[in-house]
Amino acid sequence: VLRLMHRRYDTELFARRVAYVKSRMPDAFIGVDVIVGTRGETEELFAEALDFMKRIGVSEYHVFSYSERPGTMALRIPHRVSPQEKHERSRQVISLSEECLDAFYSRFTGQVRPVLLEHSRKPGVIHGFTDNYIRVEIMCDEAQPDNIIVPVRLGGWNEAHDALTGEIVTNQPQRKTMHRIAVVILNWNGGKMLREFLPDVVRCSQGAEIVVADNASTDASLQLLEQEFPMVRRIVFDRNHGFAQGYHLALQQ
Secondary structure: OOOOOOOOOOHHHHHHHHHHHHHHOOOOOOEEEEEEOOOOOOHHHHHHHHHHHHHHOOOEEEEEEOOOOOOOHHHHOOOOOOHHHHHHHHHHHHHHHHHHHHHHHHOOOOOEEEEEEOOOOOOOEEEEEEOOOOEEEEEOOOOOOOOOEEEEEEEEEOOOOOOEEEEEOOOOOOOOOOOOOEEEEEEOOOHHHHHHHHHHHHHOOOOOEEEEEEOOOOOOHHHHHHHHOOOOEEEEOOOOOOHHHHHHHHHHO
8 A cells, every 4th residue: 555655665664663763762652643545455455554553563543534635646546445444444443542552551550750741721630741652640639830840650541541640759769770871961050941951851861860960050950950850860069160070070970
């Protein structure tokens, strides 16, 4: 079907790309758009595609039914899929997607992961997403600040089955494990830049320890790190050691 639609890749290439992402980021959420019912998609070809989708191990499929456009080359392809069959094929892929999503979410039950909290429209509950795009629902007795990243212990599915339940972790003990990779940032009065860029550093550095070494800042950098980035390790110097010496001392620790 990809060849009929003049796509410049095949399933083998796609599978290699997915495998590569999973090898570098084992906890990554991988979502894939799928179009079903294109011209030329026979029952046999759809069955092959569905089997391929079961094997590559992605997290979720976003399903679309093919719709024809006047004047396109695709209209010359033989074998038109009926609307009823498109609906049935969509149903099968959606069912597979639900299984994939359930399996992916279940892998992380009981883990503590950083969650970016979003603005809540409902009192007593707030939602957010983990660093690997798991939707989380947290029950709160009091107003919980939003747009911050907090450590959350993930539970099971919520009642609506559209998010995992979560509990904000306070006084989380320091991990004793040794990380293979550390991202070390030397800071001096860079609170505004930390607020802007540190969320992306956290999101893109799965498996790495993130360290901010503070060169005796006089702004609110340390308060910002403590309140909004509790998962980031802090090294605090009593004076400004400059760029090279500051990094040297930080890396020693």
